[in-house]
Amino acid sequence: MKRHIQLNTHISGKFNQELENLTNSVLTMGGEVEQQLQDAMVSIRENNAKLAERIVLNESRINSMEMQIDDECMRIIAKRNPTAGDLRLIMIISKAATDIERIGDEIQRVVRLVTKDKLPPSELIQSGMLMLAEKIVVMMRGSFDAFARQDEKSAISVYSQDNLIDKKHKELLKQTAAEMSQKDEVIADWFEVLWAIRALERIGDRCKNICEYILYLNYGSEVRHTSMKKTLKKLSK
Amino acid sequence: MLKLFESEIQDIDLLKDDELAVDIKNLSIKLNGKKVLKDISMRIPRHMTTAMIGQSGCGKTTLLNSLNRMNELNQHYSFSGEVWIEGRNVYSKKENVARLRTKVGMVFQRPNPFPMSIYENVCFGLKIQGMSERRKLDDAVEKALRNAALWTEVKDRLFDSALTLSGGQQQRLMIARALALEPEILLLDEPTSALDPLTTLHIEELINDLKKRCTIIIVTHNMQQAARVSDYAAFLHQGELIEYSDSDSLFTMPAKKQTEDYITGRYG
Numbered sequence: 001m002k003r004h005i006q007l008n009t010h011i012s013g014k015f016n017q018e019l020e021n022l023t024n025s026v027l028t029m030g031g032e033v034e035q036q037l038q039d040a041m042v043s044i045r046e047n048n049a050k051l052a053e054r055i056v057l058n059e060s061r062i063n064s065m066e067m068q069i070d071d072e073c074m075r076i077i078a079k080r081n082p083t084a085g086d087l088r089l090i091m092i093i094s095k096a097a098t099d100i101e102r103i104g105d106e107i108q109r110v111v112r113l114v115t116k117d118k119l120p121p122s123e124l125i126q127s128g129m130l131m132l133a134e135k136i137v138v139m140m141r142g143s144f145d146a147f148a149r150q151d152e153k154s155a156i157s158v159y160s161q162d163n164l165i166d167k168k169h170k171e172l173l174k175q176t177a178a179e180m181s182q183k184d185e186v187i188a189d190w191f192e193v194l195w196a197i198r199a200l201e202r203i204g205d206r207c208k209n210i211c212e213y214i215l216y217l218n219y220g221s222e223v224r225h226t227s228m229k230k231t232l233k234k235l236s237k
Numbered sequence: 238m239l240k241l242f243e244s245e246i247q248d249i250d251l252l253k254d255d256e257l258a259v260d261i262k263n264l265s266i267k268l269n270g271k272k273v274l275k276d277i278s279m280r281i282p283r284h285m286t287t288a289m290i291g292q293s294g295c296g297k298t299t300l301l302n303s304l305n306r307m308n309e310l311n312q313h314y315s316f317s318g319e320v321w322i323e324g325r326n327v328y329s330k331k332e333n334v335a336r337l338r339t340k341v342g343m344v345f346q347r348p349n350p351f352p353m354s355i356y357e358n359v360c361f362g363l364k365i366q367g368m369s370e371r372r373k374l375d376d377a378v379e380k381a382l383r384n385a386a387l388w389t390e391v392k393d394r395l396f397d398s399a400l401t402l403s404g405g406q407q408q409r410l411m412i413a414r415a416l417a418l419e420p421e422i423l424l425l426d427e428p429t430s431a432l433d434p435l436t437t438l439h440i441e442e443l444i445n446d447l448k449k450r451c452t453i454i455i456v457t458h459n460m461q462q463a464a465r466v467s468d469y470a471a472f473l474h475q476g477e478l479i480e481y482s483d484s485d486s487l488f489t490m491p492a493k494k495q496t497e498d499y500i501t502g503r504y505g
Contacts, residue, residue: 011438012465014445025241061239068241078488079464 005085005150005217015080019089022072023148026093026100029065030144033103034137036062037203040111041133044119044126052114059108066101070094088220092213096147099206103140106206109199118192122179128172129197135165136203143207146214155214158207160228165204172197246468246483249280257321258283258422258452259304264318266299268311273299275476277318281469286444286453288467288484290460291499295473297456301424304454305341306334323421339366342415342451346427348407350399355382355391358399358410362418377417384450385413386443405436409443416447423447425455429462441466460500464488472496 007023008016036055043051073094076082082090110133113119120126139161146154176197180190215223215231223231247256254260259281266274274296281287289297302308303320306327320327327337339362350358359378360368368374378395382388387409391402399410408428415423425444429437444453444466457463463470463484470484472495480487480496491497498504 011435012442012445021242028239028241064238065241072242074489075485079484081461081464 005089007089012080018072018076018080019086022069022076022090022093025065025069025072026096027144027148029062029069029097029100030140030147032058032062032065033100033107034140034144036104036107037133037137037140040107041130041137043111043114044133045130047114047119049114049117052111055111056108056115059104062101062104066097069097085217085220088217092217096210096213099209103203103206106199106203110196113192113196116192118189120176120179120193121183121186121189125172125176125179125193128175129193129200132165132168132172132197132200135161135168136200136207139165139204139207143210147210150214150218152215152218155211156228156232159211159215159231162204162208165201169197169201169204244485246285246485247282249282249469249482252280252282256282258323259454260319260321261300261303262319262321264300264303264316264320266296266303266308266316267314268299268308269313273476274303277478279471279478279481281452281454283452284448285468286448286455286466287469287471288463289454289456289471289473290458290463291473292504293458296476297473298426300473301343301426301454301456304422304424305338305343306332307338307343309334339418340420341422341424342418342420343424343426344408344411344415344428347431348404348411350402350407350410352398352400354396355399355402355410356395359413359417361414366418381413381417384416384447385409386439386446387413403436405432405439408432408436408440412440412443412447416450420451422452422454425453427457428455430458437462472499474499 007019010016036058039051039055042048043055073090076090077087080086120129139158142154142158142161145151146158173194176190176193180187209224212223215221221234223234226234257280259279261277261279261281264274264277265272277300289300291297299308303316304322304327308314308316316328322337322341325332351361353361356378359381360374363374363377368377379388382391387406390406399407402410408431412423412428429440432440441462444455447453448468455463455466467484469482470487471481472479472487472491472493474495480491480493482492486492487496488500491500
């Protein structure tokens with residue numbers, strides 16, 4: 001059964017405010033990471049080491065946000081004893097903050113290509129990576145929008161985009177393997193490229209996790225480690 | 238670093254003297270020959286809610302009563318130490334106790350309205366103080382009832398008996414009666430223990446509102462309530478102040494093991 005969580009209907013106005021601030025803080029963190037990914041794409045496209053270094057430095061800001069959100073979740077749990085939807089909301093916010101922080105880590109792995117001067121020695125692979133990253137930005141934005149509106153329809157639609165990301169990831173790996181066999185004199189350089197491609201795919205998985213949290217929030221039913229088909233069947237009950 | 242959450246709560250050690258409503262210095266109290274408070278020192282900030290928690294008989298209510306000298310009603314009472322409220326030592330010989338009790342209002346566990354009208358209950362203290370002009374009394378009653386979030390419910394029946402009100406309304410009436418005297422400090426001794434959970438939440442919301450006007454000190458057995466309403470919290474055990482800090486720290490990372498054992502239900 002679907003239950004929409006209304007943040008501003010508690011008797012305690014302070015509790016309403018705390019939950020609203022907590023939700024907004026995750027979205028602020030999400031916005032920050034989305035900007036990081038877009039900057040990462042620019043730094044790869046332009047081989048801009050300065051921008052890449054700035055992205056690496058900014059990572060500590062994202063780490064700090066995760067810790068602040070976790071502290072606030074713990075404080076609210078200890079002081080407010082939240083139950084039902086409020087408890088689910090706080091739990092998923094803490095988990096989403098972890099996923100967003102990991103997205104930040106993955107972006108760092110991607111920009112290492114620029115900071116270590118290990119961009120793919122192939123135009124084809126580089127443009128393939130950027131195309132994959134563009135799709136991931138769309139997915140990431142969708143997952144944050146769905147989170148902001150607690151909208152399970154958008155969450156399901158974004159969730160299913162991960163299949164496309166996985167497909168593109170596999171294609172890109174095949175192309176990379178083919179290029180590697182032709183340019184095997186620089187094989188060590190390809191390792192960083194493979195890590196970066198893998199990191200991009202992992203970002204898609206993290207966005208998928210966020211969509212699962214939204215479904216858990218609205219339905220109170222666990223959908224992790226379940227196929228989309230089974231998830232939809234479960235939620236329709 | 239970007240700060241995502243702002244807090245107005247300062248560390249207790251960083252509070253300046255002019256930010257304090259109450260400064261308790263080395264207070265010890267004996268009742269009927271038994272030492273019930275042992276060398277308590279506490280700095281209670283102004284316009285904040287401070288909660289006292291601890292087992293029955295740990296001295297919470299005695300400490301609360303010591304702030305407006307209610308303990309003196311017990312004949313077998315002795316004390317040492319000082320209690321400073323807004324720059325005055327309330328235990329000095331010059332202190333006017335009646336004045337002190339108007340400045341330090343109190344609301345008890347069970348609502349105890351006088352068997353008279355709602356209006357008379359609220360203006361009872363003001364009349365004793367000599368206020369008799371009808372218009373002034375009307376204004377004071379309306380203001381106190383509004384501040385106690387009771388005005389809209391009783392404005393059309395101000396002259397009905399206070400005993401016709403529900404338990405939650407009676408308790409808010411008691412808060413209005415205390416507020417009519419415009420206290421600097423409001424002492425709440427288990428104010429919601431006789432009320433249902435929803436009414437309790439309404440009173441807690443009222444407490445949160447009231448701290449803009451006065452300093453609130455609340456004694457409660459309900460730890461969740463202490464966590465919800467308080468900005469600062471003190472844990473007492475057998476007359477000793479075990480821990481006193483901002484309640485965010487006390488309820489998430491208490492400094493003393495004894496406090497942790499009590500708030501997590503491991504005590505005794």
